[in-house]
Amino acid sequence: MQVCAVPPFAADSAHGCDPRWQPHDLLRLRRLAPLDGEPEWVREAFARAPFAVVRRAPAAAGFVAVGVRGNGRAQRYGTWVEAADVLEAIAPEDFAASLPALERRALPAFALLAALRDDMSSLRRYAWGPTGSAAFELATRMPAVTMASDLDLLVRMPKRLPQESAAQILTELQTRAQKAGMRVDVQLETPAGGIALAEWAAGKPRVMARCAQGPQLIADPWAAMPGRV
Incomplete structure (x- = not known):
């Protein structure tokens, strides 16, 4: 987040994250309580699309750390919402059968996502789905993807992924993305948190x-104690 609110709770009361929601889940909210110093665009953006994405930050009991999305990369705001205001949660893998509006399906990010759904043998054994602008548009039906948008993906990886398998997945994804003239950015969700597929596939120590x-x-994202995400 480029801008972040001051937490609406005492710092020493933030002990972790609510397990009901995971990073990158999109939350449909009843309300977004205003906090001092929030950017002017936040109210308008939330009125258009009452959604926020779960982010990785500690929260006190009864709160969820989220990010609000506006127009363009410059409009990103980190804040906290009350858990009681969450109406619905949509995980990246919940978009498996979601399609954008018909006139938006030819955009490179959506076209690549459709191709991966139809034929991506190396991903079929895992739970995965889009994040970023593609997920936001699929959830809100508000235009967020552009001709220049990358495709951001999250792959659930609770068990160790051999680096050889990671390299195979990365090569297949990059080949498809290059043919589409775009980039694909993949994050593995592990017990230690999110790691870049490209880093793990590269065999870094x-x-x-x-x-x-x-x-x-x-060194080992699968040796970490659970609950750190």
């Missing part, structure tokens, strides 16, 4: 894991 406590370099 340590990879960057993104968790609620902040980014950490670790």
Whole structure:
């Protein structure tokens, strides 16, 4: 997030994340309580699409750390919402059968997503789905994907992924993305948090894991204690 609110709770009361929601889930909200210092665009953006994405940050009991999306990359706002205001949660893999509006399906990101759904043998054994602008548009029906948009994907990986398998998945995805003239960015959701598929496939001795406590370099994302995401 480029801008973040001051937490609406005491810092020492933020002990973790509510297990009902995972990073990258899109939440449909009853309301977004205003906080001091929020950017002017936040109210208008939330009125158009009352959704926010779960982000990796500690929260006190009864709160969820989220990000609000506006127009363009410059409009991103990190805040917290009350759990009681969550009406619906949509995980990335819940978009498996979702389609954009007919006139939007030729956009490169949506075309590649459709191709991966139809024929992506190396991903079929895993739970996966889109995040970022593609997921936001599929959930809200508000235009968010552009001709230049990358396709962001999340793959659930609770068990160890051999680096050889990671390299195979990465090669297949990159080949398809290059043919489509775009980039694909894949994050593996592991017990330690989110790691980049490209980093794990490269065989690095340590990879960057993104968790609620902040980014950490670790050697084995599957050796970490659960509950750190």
